[in-house]
Amino acid sequence: MLRFDYKARDIKTNQVVKGSLQAETEHAAGKLLIDRGFAPISVQEVKEGGILGKFLNRISTKDKIVFTRQFATLIGAGLPLAQSLNTVAEQTQNKALKAVVEDIIASVEGGKSLSESFGKHPEVFDKVYLALIAAGEVSGTLDESLKRIASQQEKDAAMMSKVRGAMIYPAIVLVVIGLVMAFMLFTVVPQVENLYKDMNQTLPLLTQIMVDFANFILHFWWLIIIVVGFVIFFARQYFQTDSGIKFKDTFKLNVPIFKGLFRRLYMARFTRTAQTLLSTGVAMLDTLQISSDAVSNTIVSKSILNAADKVKGGKALSVAIKPEDYILPLVPQMVSIGEQSGKIDEMLGKAAQVYEDEVDEQIRTISTMIEPILMVVLAIVAGGMIGAILFPIYGLVNTVG
Numbered sequence: 088m089l090r091f092d093y094k095a096r097d098i099k100t101n102q103v104v105k106g107s108l109q110a111e112t113e114h115a116a117g118k119l120l121i122d123r124g125f126a127p128i129s130v131q132e133v134k135e136g137g138i139l140g141k142f143l144n145r146i147s148t149k150d151k152i153v154f155t156r157q158f159a160t161l162i163g164a165g166l167p168l169a170q171s172l173n174t175v176a177e178q179t180q181n182k183a184l185k186a187v188v189e190d191i192i193a194s195v196e197g198g199k200s201l202s203e204s205f206g207k208h209p210e211v212f213d214k215v216y217l218a219l220i221a222a223g224e225v226s227g228t229l230d231e232s233l234k235r236i237a238s239q240q241e242k243d244a245a246m247m248s249k250v251r252g253a254m255i256y257p258a259i260v261l262v263v264i265g266l267v268m269a270f271m272l273f274t275v276v277p278q279v280e281n282l283y284k285d286m287n288q289t290l291p292l293l294t295q296i297m298v299d300f301a302n303f304i305l306h307f308w309w310l311i312i313i314v315v316g317f318v319i320f321f322a323r324q325y326f327q328t329d330s331g332i333k334f335k336d337t338f339k340l341n342v343p344i345f346k347g348l349f350r351r352l353y354m355a356r357f358t359r360t361a362q363t364l365l366s367t368g369v370a371m372l373d374t375l376q377i378s379s380d381a382v383s384n385t386i387v388s389k390s391i392l393n394a395a396d397k398v399k400g401g402k403a404l405s406v407a408i409k410p411e412d413y414i415l416p417l418v419p420q421m422v423s424i425g426e427q428s429g430k431i432d433e434m435l436g437k438a439a440q441v442y443e444d445e446v447d448e449q450i451r452t453i454s455t456m457i458e459p460i461l462m463v464v465l466a467i468v469a470g471g472m473i474g475a476i477l478f479p480i481y482g483l484v485n486t487v488g
Contacts, residue, residue: 091116091132092186095125097197106193107133107186108207123207124197133186146211148244150181152237154188159233169195187211200224214377215239215360222367232367239363246355246446250348253450260461264468271472272301279479293475336384340413344456348449353387354415355442358435365432372399387413404431417441 091113094105104125108116117127154175161171169192176188187208194204202221205212212220216236223232280298283290290298304311325331339349360381364374375395379388390411397407405423408414417438425434 091130093120093125093130094128095120096128098124098126099198103128104193104196106190108190123194123199146181146184146187148240150179150184151211152240152244154179154184155233155237155240159230159237162233163230168201184211201229213381215364215381218364218369218373218377219367222364222369226368228367235363235367239359242359242443243356246352246443249447249450250352253454256454257457257461260465264465267465267469268472271476272297272304275476276301279476283479291475291479293471294479297472297475332385336386339384340386344453348446348453349384350413350415351442351445351449353382353384353413354418355439355446356382357387357391358418358421358442359439362432362435362439365435371404375404390414415442 092105092107093116094103096103108119113130113132116130120127120130157175157178158171161174162168166174172188172192172195176185176192179185179188190207191201191204194207195201201224202217205220206217209217219232219236219239220229223229226232276294276297279294280290326335340346340353342349357378360378361374364377365371369377372395375391375398379391379395382388382391390413391408394404394408394411394414398404403423403426405419405426408422409419421434421438422431425431428434
């Protein structure tokens with residue numbers, strides 16, 4: 088997706104407006120402007136400075152949280168929409184986000200609603216964000232909706248940060264194991280091989296395997312790079328297909344050690360999103376539809392949508408969702424209490440807090456389990472390689488003796 092700066096004339100007001108938008112081509116950008124009710128005067132592609140420029144100008148979750156909180160504060164202070172957006176745009180350091188905000192301003196000034204204007208950038212603002220904006224517009228509580236959006240994003244970002252953080256230590260240990268293996272293979276093992284050759288002796292089997300492996304890497308490194316490249320390419324292509332996505336999502340829900348973490352993570356996302364949407368006034372069916380997307384797992388999403396179909400047929404949510412696969416028992420229990428008390432959103436919020444706390448506990452448990460396992464793996468690898476080096480040397484000593 089490319090970014091274009093444009094200058095166009097509003098067909099309704101005959102005013103000249105400037106802004107930015109994203110499109111596949113210049114022609115597509117011009118067509119998009121026409122569809123929005125503008126007559127293009129000039130459309131120019133904005134160069135992002137290559138891969139580095141795209142990385143530096145990407146819109147992070149933190150950028151969106153800061154933008155949303157600033158926007159909520161200004162709206163709550165009583166400033167008009169366009170003025171609030173202009174003020175936030177001036178304070179935004181991220182160029183890509185600034186361009187998106189400027190396009191939203193142009194759309195709002197052109198007579199579009201705020202939710203429609205935000206909806207033109209689905210790559211930046213997800214369905215949850217757009218639904219809360221629309222609900223806030225209708226109910227007249229836009230500032231509260233924006234605050235809820237920011238809180239939702241902060242909780243989700245904090246939870247994902249903890250999950251990623253738990254993976255850092257294992258990754259470091261695996262890198263260390265790889266470096267130890269590389270050092271032994273390419274520096275120590277060849278010296279042992281040369282020593283045996285000088286004495287016209289046959290290498291032990293384990294040492295010979297390591298020598299052959301090292302020689303293969305040295306002589307066919309280009310083939311390894313090609314094979315790994317093809318595997319990565321085709322794996323990425325496969326995991327973008329429906330069957331690949333289904334396989335990946337099913338694997339996450341059933342992989343040993345991590346399945347409990349993923350299941351609680353998805354329930355935390357579902358209940359927190361549903362709580363936020365319901366408390367802002369979004370209808371139940373719309374809430375279930377949007378929440379199923381927010382979960383980011385097609386298997387769990389299907390279970391939520393199945394429950395939504397039952398709700399549409401007249402069943403209570405607690406009854407509809409209880410038999411669905413991968414919906415943990417606490418969810419229908421809390422929903423049932425909420426239905427009886429008339430506070431479903433509040434009960435979903437409490438369920439979300441429980442699952443978020445359990446995710447924290449699961450991360451700590453997994454981290455505690457992984458450390459000794461990785462230490463054992465490191466000991467086995469290092470011990471095996473040291474054995475492959477020391478045994479031949481001891482063998483030579485005995486032969487000489």
